[in-house]
Amino acid sequence: MLYENIKKLVEYGIETGLTPECERSYTTNLLLDLFREDNYEDIECSLSEIALEDVLKELLDEACARGIIEDSITHRDLFDTKLMNCLLPRPAQVQETFWKKYGICPQEATDYFYRLSQDSDYIRTYRVKKDMKWKVDSPYGEMDITINLSKPEKDPKAIAAARHAGASGYPKCLLCMENEGYAGRLDHPARENHRIIPVTVNGSRWGFQYSPYVYYNEHCIVLNGEHTPMKIEKNTFVKLFDFVKLFPHYFLGSNADLPIVGGSILSHDHFQGGNYTFAMAKAPMEIPVKIPGYEDVEAGIVKWPLSVLRIRSRDEMRLIELADHVLKVWRGYTDKEAFIFAESNGEPHNTITPIARKTGEMFELDLALRNNITTEEHPLGVYHPHAQYHNIKKENIGLIEVMGLAVLPSRLKDEMELLAEYITEGRDISGNEKIAKHAAWAAVFKGKYDITKENVMDILKKEVGITFTKVLEDAGVYKCTEEGRKAFLRFIQAL
Numbered sequence: 183m184l185y186e187n188i189k190k191l192v193e194y195g196i197e198t199g200l201t202p203e204c205e206r207s208y209t210t211n212l213l214l215d216l217f218r219e220d221n222y223e224d225i226e227c228s229l230s231e232i233a234l235e236d237v238l239k240e241l242l243d244e245a246c247a248r249g250i251i252e253d254s255i256t257h258r259d260l261f262d263t264k265l266m267n268c269l270l271p272r273p274a275q276v277q278e279t280f281w282k283k284y285g286i287c288p289q290e291a292t293d294y295f296y297r298l299s300q301d302s303d304y305i306r307t308y309r310v311k312k313d314m315k316w317k318v319d320s321p322y323g324e325m326d327i328t329i330n331l332s333k334p335e336k337d338p339k340a341i342a343a344a345r346h347a348g349a350s351g352y353p354k355c356l357l358c359m360e361n362e363g364y365a366g367r368l369d370h371p372a373r374e375n376h377r378i379i380p381v382t383v384n385g386s387r388w389g390f391q392y393s394p395y396v397y398y399n400e401h402c403i404v405l406n407g408e409h410t411p412m413k414i415e416k417n418t419f420v421k422l423f424d425f426v427k428l429f430p431h432y433f434l435g436s437n438a439d440l441p442i443v444g445g446s447i448l449s450h451d452h453f454q455g456g457n458y459t460f461a462m463a464k465a466p467m468e469i470p471v472k473i474p475g476y477e478d479v480e481a482g483i484v485k486w487p488l489s490v491l492r493i494r495s496r497d498e499m500r501l502i503e504l505a506d507h508v509l510k511v512w513r514g515y516t517d518k519e520a521f522i523f524a525e526s527n528g529e530p531h532n533t534i535t536p537i538a539r540k541t542g543e544m545f546e547l548d549l550a551l552r553n554n555i556t557t558e559e560h561p562l563g564v565y566h567p568h569a570q571y572h573n574i575k576k577e578n579i580g581l582i583e584v585m586g587l588a589v590l591p592s593r594l595k596d597e598m599e600l601l602a603e604y605i606t607e608g609r610d611i612s613g614n615e616k617i618a619k620h621a622a623w624a625a626v627f628k629g630k631y632d633i634t635k636e637n638v639m640d641i642l643k644k645e646v647g648i649t650f651t652k653v654l655e656d657a658g659v660y661k662c663t664e665e666g667r668k669a670f671l672r673f674i675q676a677l
Contacts, residue, residue, distance in 0.1 A: 186227045187240045188213045193229045194237065195269030198301040212268040216261075217241075217248065235308040238262045256368055263372035264365065266303045273362060276377045288429050292457070295379060296400050299392045302375045306332065310396050314595060318647020322486055322654075323461035325647050326587040329594050332395055354409045357450040359389050380407075383424045384417055390425075397582055397589055398458040404434060406451035413451070414439045414533055416506040422453065422538035423498040423545065432457055435537035435548075437581045442554035442563040443533065443657075444578065454581055461586035462548065463539065467492050469667065471674050476504045483670055487654035487662060488584055489551040491674070498545040501538075505547055509534050511677050512551055520669035521564065522659060523555055531555045535584050550584050551673075553659045567653040573619040574649045579657040588650040598646075602638040623649070 192209050195201030201209050214222055242262055246253040251261045284291035299305050309332040317324045353360040366372030378389040387407035404425055425434045434455035438444045467482030479500050484490040495501050512532050516524045524532050535550040553565050567575050597617050604611050612621040627645050660670040
């Protein structure tokens, strides 16, 4: 079986274009070496419809049987990445092909690179397909909901082994350029099949790659070539538009640079983008505004649960100048009546989540105003998901959620299935420890519907979407009410 599966894997590489035909023997020998195998027979087998997941499973089973790796998710993921790297072109070859295609059309270049990231198994497509995804209507547009099931659970033995292993400072984090080709370890994923395209952003070295966990179409990451902390400043807007000018079919945005309202990795300057139109981008400007000194820039308050100022111009430099002005005023802005405080006890609270895109001939920049103040009533943040919604979403509202896509924890899949069973059978939800957290939530909406076994999951999905919309409303520093709009306009007048 080893020879057959090696032959299938090499054929897969050739069919996808990862491996040139002239490297068939070379690639076969690389794979044999990984299995410590000196012999090879070119045996007859079917090479039609090769399923990568199945071939890799067979090869991983063989590696376990030979004692080359331990039979755990972590060890298997480290080894199958090593297998796939045998098929891949070197980084310089990928870069050369990318820029040749870019010379024809930027989208042709990204299409090539995205396909390579999938074919190489860096994006484990067969795992991403397991993610639950659906859409829910809201007063602000159609929200995207996803329950992330593509990240494998860590093996308890691997967690224990990693804890006892010596700490490593290389690579410094998952976003460092040094990850390209890194073999990985028990506490750091393998990146041997990972490729990064170098790009120049704001005159400095950056990298362009895709996220291995694709939350939306062509979900990409643009990362600083140096391990330096995130900071929202004027240069942030310059960087965003530098990238959008390079790839006008992509949007690019940044997480905020403060805890609670920021992303999961604040230690490494990076952006996220892709080829997808979120509900926020479709949302209209509800209240047009004029900003003194920038009357030539189209601006307005967006009809969106978070507090978003949209600015538009054919000249991106005008947007950069205006965004810098808005950021500086917002950093120091306090409105006690609206419970907006620039700082408390010397800790700054105000920042911005910016998203840049090009629409036709116009450049657009959405500036979501953020504030991370906490109180005794809301110890995790006043403008953060409130406790009543933590059964659905407790984590930070980062860039992706800001734009209208809920990334929800994997636990919800099993909990929703169990909850559906309890609701349709009329059982006591609070009596089951696994779903007791949902009892109050379910009690609120159960009376709204005629619930059956056939429609219960659709109802639960709809209610999850409704709750996510409320979570976004919690994150808005100005509420979508007459009073909230007046307070938002007070800030605009301060500009």
